[in-house]
Amino acid sequence: MKISYNWLQTHIQEKLPVVEELVQSIIFHAFEVEDIEKRGDDTVMEIKVLPDRAGDCLSHYGVAREIAGLLNLTLTQSSYELPTIELALPVELKSEVCRRYIAIQIDGVKVGPSPAWLKERLESVGQRSINNVVDATNFVLLDSGQPTHAFDRAKIDGGIIVRPAKDGEKIITLSEEEKILKPENIVIGDYLGAIAIAGVKGGKSAEVSTETTSIVLEVANFDPASTRKTARGLNLVTDAAKRFENNLAPEVASHAAGQLVALIKDIAGGEVVGVKDIYPTPEAPRTISFTTNDITSRLGSTITTAHISKVFDAYKYEYKQDADMFTLTIPYYRRDITGAHDIAEEIGRVTGYDTIETKPLPFAPSVEAHPAFTAISAVKAYLTAQGFSEVMTYTFRSKGDIEVARGPKGKSALRTNLSDGLKESYELNKQHAALLGLQTIKLFEIGTVFSLKKESGETHEELRVAIADNGSIQEMSLEQFVAEHMIDIDAPIAQVVATAGTFTPWSSYPFVTRDIAVWLASPDDREVLEDILTVFASEHCVRPPTLLDTFAKDGRTSVAYRLVFQSMDKTLTNEEVEQTFATVVATIAAHPSFAIR
């Protein structure tokens, strides 16, 4: 989420540390900061709030509260009271997906442009200003994490009902898209039809416009799983849905409602004429008891009882302590905390994982050989000793017994053999034989194949070995391969050490080969010739020269080499290759020890 440094500052009494320091604290004690952008006299941080904290930290206030605890700073207190005037408009909940619904009617508002400070706040985090009423709802969402919505009172027919949608019921959203609903989608309806998709998006029919003078504000809370299903199903991933999906606490609604009303009265005028707060099952505060040992058994002995109480004090958490026994009242907004393991994470990250010692394992495990892994290693060693090189191909193929849903296009089946992939690999490498400096292509792959048992319909997977020896392909199970080749899987395997160096990408343009055969005056001249060719190849070719053949006749020795030409940036023409090749031919021809054959 985009978090503005200046906006954060409004929630903290002391001066915040400079951006760089603040970011370091956040990264090592709370969340990742993915980007930092300077914006005039403000700085905007892209904070990747962790999924378990998205319920309380997808807002400026939430992040400020976390930072205040982390750095032992003081939160700016603000409290709002809603008037206790009964709302005349009927409001009814007909779905348990709605955990709380606050409706507030304000009459006499003047819809118009927002003040400069509000526009600036919204723009700083990449939001567009629409009008004062809509901007106020967006501001409250980004500030408190509570999604809210404003309806035009004049466009609500009869009253509000939160209910499952009828099958096939239609709604036009604020962004003017028509959505067709199912009963699994919950809607906010009036007596005529749906006016919003609950927790996801408002509808066009009750949209606030410049003519609006009376509004109904919705400050509600919806079930995470249901909201997520609806948002995903309708392809409407909105800021509001994101908050509800992450199990926003219903408690947040009352404070946010007060904040929203105060803001609207301030920038759009009007008077509250009615309030209704339907909250069927308010949650009692939860407590959790644990000992220091529950924490040190996870984090190690560097953490002490004093560390624990220090963290709780800094975060202003309510707790009782009796020696090393703690009872913590879990704050309503920390719905992610369920056990001592969660407390360990709080204490660990706030104290800093760098303070934890580094120790060897407290027991000496005995290493047991894994039969399949050992067999794979033994077969790889056996095959490379026989001159076979290893390749890896894709598990997904166009045909197979088992298919995956929404798989890669045209390749949504699981391979039933390795041979088909290895055949393609063989053809590919055969074309590149000159490039690879190989005269015969010998390949293998070890991998898993998948089949379906005919009778039971059960899936079955098996480790296989396939080898391609110059075009002839053999495949069998790993077990069978080990047995047939009498491979001793318990024999120690020589450690293959990777050669040093860095990967060289290859060209996607065609290569061209030129062969040169030379009579040597004496066999000792071969080294001289190889030097000339190697130096030439290092400058003009993609690989060192490959020896093709050598023979002796009438006391003279003939050697033949292949040179491979290829450009990284274009297709070489015959003329270009010929011209370059001619220079080395000329050099060799001019040498007294060589005669071109």
Place this chain on the structure above:
Amino acid sequence: MKQTATLHPLTLVTDEIVRIFAAQGFSVAMGPELEDEWHNFDALNVPKDHPARDMQDTFWIKPARPHEGSGAGGGMSGNVMRTHTSPVQIRYMETHKPPFAIIAPGKVFRNEATDATHEMQFHQIEGLVVGEGITVEHLKGALLGFFKELFGAETEIRLRPSFFPFVEPGFEVDVRVGERWLEVCGAGMVHPHVFEAVGYDAKKVTGFAFGMGLDRLMMIRFGIDDVRLGYQGDLRFNQF
């Protein structure tokens, strides 16, 4: 380019990693690539409605016979191509008693758009140590020891807060190689729900788990900049 028979760079990296961990007492464990929902998600404390279970991220297996589907994938078989090597943790714990230390290398699958650093098939290596008195201290010890062997004696590690459903606390482990800090490993203390799923007494034993992308380590080790080149069956990839 080597003239003789060559191994795939991923094999070279995997074998090197397995050897380093074996020297620390870790045994190899393996598991199926086609997994059931229980081992891939439920037992690992991944909630039923977790985004990771979406078809956008997971390859769900179509049922053998139509209309038999029951899985969370919506009419799917309840089986998936495993999205991580973590289900091997569950399979190992179901059949073994602590204390133990294992590593599980293997192929995994994600339904995502491919680019130079993302493939729909790739490889991970999972580590799991369970016993009485296992703490973050031992996690730091095991990983620091490993990375020093892999990248050199000067290597440092640091832990940052992170989140994975099957651990708590969870960490991102950064490794300093030369002047750069690289994010290469997710880790954490095994979540009590995971122990409960396999019938361990979460009050008696603790443990740590970690996971690394083998393809990413291969790319760092050999300076490879496009992971997709590795699965074309192309021998030009075997440069080491």
